[in-house]
Amino acid sequence: MNAPLLLVEDLSVAIGAARVVDGVSLSIAPGEALALVGESGCGKSLTARAIMRLLPPAARHAGGRVTLDGRELGALDADAMADMRGSALSMIFQEPVASLDPLMPVGRQIVEAVLAHRRTSRGEAAKLALAMLEEVGIPDPVRRMAQYPFELSGGMCQRVMIAIALICRPRLLIADEPTTALDVTIQAQILALIKRLRRETGTAILLITHDMGVVADMADRIGVMYGGRIVEQGEVFALFRRQCHPYTKLLLKSLPSLEGERRTRLSTISGTVPDLHSWPPGCRFNPRCPLAVDRCRTDAPPLAPAADAAHLAACWETARMAELDR
């Protein structure tokens, strides 16, 4: 693997006393797409927002390092970090309509993104915005520029958000469930758009999703999160073929069929995700795990090479995975 574009080491986020993101490490090479999957509440969005250094007020950084292109983001002051956002790394949020200022025409909101990073006139910035709106497939962009978010559909707003995120050609795009709020046909269009732009611009992507079909379609590698930790990581097809962590195995098993019915949400595995204040000691999956042994209840397994050097899992009992097939 070449030098990583994004390197996340041992990243933790706390809400009160609870570590809702607990020692997450991952890396993304230039131009690569990494999918982050896991049940609702496992810490995917907070991981993304911790990378952007845009945590919600209730949450705080509790350790770890994020390095982008060799620069440690945590060492930057607030203004320098603001300069990185939108130009070196961008993020699109789950709710496209709510992510736009309701009182400002969308054109001006795109222009703002340009002017945050480039010294050009408003007119020049508006030209760029117009071109970008065309690029993301918005018909009649001149008219759309002057419209307000409430005059646009959810799909249109998401295209605007993508235009905003990509207009300064960032090297990394974080997309937090970019299609969840949209209906199925629009979902497909937005995904096709992200794929095309990725091909054309070489942007690396951290894609957060619930949808294994989207993972297969979009990602090179996948990271599976459970309870604020990454429990398995590897190349998408290697991991689909063989799982080294019981959680991943059960997650994929609960899907009908990968090839046939694709756009399926992760269904729940027996038991429920514990409340965020009550993670058990040891492996956080142990109350729900069919392979759990005594050691799992005391020691947390590290994320370590499992099937091969590029396929990592955090489980003491990886060798017994075959038992789950019976």
Next chain:
Amino acid sequence: MNRYLLRRLAQSAIAVLGTVTLVFFIQRLAGDPTLLMLPEGATREDIETLRRQLGFDRPVIEQYLDYVWQLLRLDLGQSLVQRLAVGDIIASRLPYTLYLAAAALVVALGIGLPVGVLMAVKRDTRLERLLVAFVLIGQSMPTFWSGILLILFFAVTLGVMPASGVDGFHSVILPAIALGALTMATFARVTRTAVLEELSRDYVPAAQAKGLRFRAVVFSHILRNAATPIITVSALEIANLLAGAIIVETVFAWPGLGQLAVQSIAARDFPIVQGIVLLGSFVAISLNLLADILYSVVDPRIRLEGRA
């Protein structure tokens, strides 16, 4: 002009007519006004003469129409004490009250808005707690009390400000502070709540994700979105400010409408009191209309109603 504003304009016109009607009938219900107008010990003939003079012997509906017609010509009648047109008397006092109210509004907005924004943005810091205490003082001091304290401290003890009257720019400062303090506190509280509400919206981190600095997000997005509740409160607060002027003008011997109202009530000069009441209601209704026009300037969802 769109349908929304036309509707609001019509509503305001109805409100004005309603107020006028109400003032007229309350006056009639209160009994024969001639008895109140004449000095004690007036003879029956005196009363009858005045009744005929003022037209109170005619049918009520006729009197009402007459009265409305008079108002339409901006004729508020004659003062009973000074034998001058009420309109002229009010016009001679109005500039003082407007001057005082404008100065108080400058105090209230100029301090209240930034303090409110700071309280929201610097939440849970020592600065916020300091500002909360400051606002609490402004909010809990009765106007007459703060007025007297201001006079005692700045005029009597320090001697740097005039204690009362209108004498140069200086003299408006203390009454403006006394009058503006409560409004300032209200603006600060409303602004704080509105800004906090906007800070929790999704467009805030999204705007920061573009590369905008937090300050820029506050100035170019949050303040505008927080404006609607602030405008609503402004309309109410300016009306309250005018009511507060009655007290402040009395404490500071400020020759405005508030003082005139108090003097006229004491002298039973009812045409003047009525004129001031009508003017006050008209101002309050106009302020609300103005607030509604401002909403539609600020919020495209109101302005473009029907276009999308």
